[in-house]
Amino acid sequence: MEEGATETPEELLAKQHRKEKKDxxxxxxxLKNAVPKNDKKRRKQLTEDIAKLEAELNQKHEEELKQLKSPADTKVGEMINGVEAMTVEGGDQQEVKQPRVTKAQKRRDKKAAQEKERESRIAEAEVQNLLGExxxxxxxxxxxxxxRQLQIxxxxxDGHCMYxxxxxxxxxxxxxGLTLVLKELRSRTAExxxxxxxxxxxxxxxxxTGDMYTADEFEKYCSDVEHTAAWGGQLxxxxxxHVLQLPIEVIQADSPTIKIGEExxxxxxxxxxxxxxxGLGEHYNSVERLKDPANEEDS
Known part of the structure; x- marks a missing residue:
């Protein structure tokens, strides 16, 4: 007899639950290793995501235990053992007629299947997020x-991110004299x-057409810079x-830093x-001095 062949459905389910918790x-x-310790916002989101994953797994385990203990439900034991036949005394295999599955049990089975599929999609999405661009x-x-002792x-x-x-x-x-608000920055840029x-x-x-802007088209462009949420770029x-008489540097992930106004x-x-x-495409952020993770946790 192979090792584990005499294990009860309860023991097999407990073993399965231990493995799922370990995984x-x-x-x-x-997930923790993939998020920098000084990124407070993403660490907070990660903590919430972890709590959700743990709660979902606990709920799944509780539901499976309830199903196993239900007198009307023999399917869980059969799924764990992976067989439809039960061993009878003497070692012979005989098919055992299954009891009629109630509508309530069908609903529970359907709900459990949907929950398992949802958890699978969540896990797959998490992996894709970690590997994503x-x-x-x-x-x-x-x-x-x-x-450089900086952080984002x-x-x-909202379309005004650069400004x-x-x-x-x-x-x-x-x-x-250099503290200009959004509206002033747009107006003076257009001017x-x-x-x-x-x-x-x-x-x-x-x-x-690919043709250079006409005077009217350029005026429309400048008007959009001044009065709308038109996205800003290198121009x-x-x-x-020149408006601020300050150089501007733009740090990028996969390209050298762009420096403008070095004069x-x-x-x-x-x-x-x-x-x-x-997921919206191009975006500008500001920077600030890198904060001590220990101080961040205390604050």
Whole structure:
């Protein structure tokens, strides 16, 4: 007789539950290792995700135990053993007529199957998130910034992110006369571009024709910069370096840092450019001094 052949359904289920708990702890440790300790926001989200995974596994185990203890349910024992036949005295295999499955039991079985499928999808999504472009980009940026004792300072993704990131940098500096709010930054950027059209028009083309912008098209572009949530890029950053008379550097995950306005001899404004942020595509964040994880936990 093979080892374990005499184990009861209860013992087999307990063994299965121990293995699932061990597998979950291994997965949790992997998730913890993938998130930098100084990333307070993502560590908080991770703690919530871990609690949810543990609660779901406990609920699943409780449901399976209830099903095993139910007199009307013999299916759980059969699923664990992987056979439809039961051993009778003398070692012969005989088919045993199964009791009629009630509607209530069918509903429980269906619910359990749906829950198992949902947990499988969650686990698969977690793996994809860890391997995904957004997560990998975040890790690379965190490493680059940590070398300079910096970390990302999150900026809302509302179309104004570049200007809000610049605004945040100016607030952190607290330089008299340089604390400009979003509306002022957009207005002065558009004004500079209008007054120096020859420096910007050659880099703007009609997406339908490929031709360089006409005067009317350029004015429409500048109007959008000033009055809408039009996304900002390198042209607007170039204008801002002259408006502020400060250099601007943009840190990226997979490319060298872009430096604009190096003719100004001052400490640069530092932005972070993310290509895969929030599933929305391109996004700018600000930066701040790297915080001590120990102090973060105490605060």
């Amino acid at each position: 979950l702890q291994a997965k949790i440790q992997s 957004r997560h990998q980009e975040g890790l690379k940026l965190a490493q680059k910034l940590a070398q 300072r999150e900026i809302s993704s 809000r990131a610049v605004e945040d940098q100016l607030v952190q500096r607290a330089v008299p 500079y571009m209008r007054n120096h059209a020859d420096d910007f028009v050659p880099f703007l083309t009609n997406p339908n 607007e950053l170039r204008a801002l370096t 100004y001899d001052s400490e640069p404004i530092t932005l972070v450019y993310m290509l895969h942020a929030y």
